[in-house]
Amino acid sequence: MRFSILFLLLFSIELAAQKPDGTLPVELVYFQGYFADGKVILFWGTATEVNNYGFEVERGNRQQAVGNNAWEKVGFVFGSGNSNSPKSYYYEDSTDLQQAIYHYRLKQIDNDGAFKYSDSIEISTITKLEREPQPLFNFSLEQNFPNPFNPTTVISWQLAVGSSVTLKVFDVLGSEVATLVDEEQPSGNYSIVFDSTNNPQLTTNSLPSGVYLYQLRAGNFVETKKLVITK
Incomplete structure (x- = not known):
């Protein structure tokens, strides 16, 4: 499955300071979109x-994202209540999308109705043909983010020219544990979400904690980087 990424914004946010009773807040460590x-x-x-x-x-x-009246609710994802371990969440928005630049934010709601907002991220839905000409691409493989991760992370790469592309994950002994991409791709920017659990691309049901290698091959270009799974 191929994803043509236009914007990917990565940052770490804490939704609230420590509560007066000493308990930890809901701590958002990343919020990403493309x-x-x-x-x-x-x-x-x-x-x-x-x-x-x-x-x-x-x-x-972009034109409306000033003031609370400019925001509309497009979805809801249930939280995990109380947790001291990392949790991951996912949402797809395809409702009435136009060719535009959108802002997204999260409204985190407590069981008692109290709420706080995350910072917003900006994502463009303007297709490549409708954008201004871009500079030439290079061959590159980016470091996955977040890293370490559990259970999902994003791997991004860039192709200077159209190529036969494979993106694979290996354990430290060199055994292949997942094939994420195996197809012809034109030049451009790409990104894929790698799920280390219940993923049909894995050779096993789930990957244990540890260090793994992911490798991009595109024509004569080969690059390998390290990722870490924590549980």
Whole structure:
């Protein structure tokens, strides 16, 4: 499955300071998004959660994203309540998307109704043909993010020219554990979400914690990087 990524914004946010009773807040460690195949893909992760009912996903476009009246709710994802371990979340938005630049944010809601907003991220749904000419691409493989991760991470790469592309994951002994991409791709930027659990691309049901290598081959270009799974 191929994703043509246009924007990928990565950052770490803490939704709230420590509560007066000493408990930990809902700590958002990443919030990411990109546009692919007519949908905006959003995913985020928390380090800890206390009293977390869930997350409303809100959207606004660049011209409107000033003030609370500019935001609309497009979805909801249930939280994990109370948790001291990392949790990952995922949402797809395909509702009434136009050729535009959108802003997305999360409204984290407690079980008692209290809520806080994350910072917003900006994602373009303008297709490549409608954008201004871009500079020539290079061959490159980016470091996955987040890293370490559990259970999902994003791997991105760039192709200078159209190539026969494979993207594979290996354990430290050199045994292949997943084939993420095996296809012809034109020049451009690409990204894929790698799920280390319940993934049909894996050679096993789930990958244990540890160090792994991921390798991109595109024509004569070969590059390998390291990723770490924590549980």
